[in-house]
Amino acid sequence: MYTDRNFTSKKELKSAVAAGEEVTYYQPGPFGGACPQNGRIFLEGPHYPAPHSWYAEAIVQDGKIVKVK
Numbered sequence: 001m002y003t004d005r006n007f008t009s010k011k012e013l014k015s016a017v018a019a020g021e022e023v024t025y026y027q028p029g030p031f032g033g034a035c036p037q038n039g040r041i042f043l044e045g046p047h048y049p050a051p052h053s054w055y056a057e058a059i060v061q062d063g064k065i066v067k068v069k
Contacts, residue, residue, distance in 0.1 A: 001025050001026065001027050001035065001041055001042065001043050001044070002025065002026060002027075002028060002043065002044065002045060002047055003023055003024070003025050003043060003045065003065070004023065004024045004025065004026065005023065006045065006046050006047045007045050007046065007054075008045070008046050008053075009045075009053070009054055010045075010054040010055075010056050010068070013043070013045070013054075013056060013065075013068055014056075014068045017058075017065055017066070017067065017068050022064055023064065023065045024063060024064055024065070025041060025043065025058070025060070025065060028048070035063075036060065037060065037062060037063045038060060038061055038062065039059070039060060040057060040058070040059055040060075041057075041058050041060055042055065042056070042057055042058070043055065043056045043057075043058055044056075056068050056069065057069040
C-alpha cells in the first residue's frame, strides 16, 4: 500500500504522523479498494515508478494512520 502523500523516506512519514497530520493510504492497481479501516497495514515508498527504498508497518484507525513502526 501507499500513503496519500509521496513520502521519500520512512522518517518523513513517521514525523508527519507524530505531528498529528492526517495521513491516509490506498492500494493501487487491480487489488485496490479493499483497504482495512482499522488494524495493521504494510506500506512502501516512494510511489511507483521510483524504486521503493522504504517499507513500514502501520496501525490504522478509522482509515487514518495513527502509528508507524
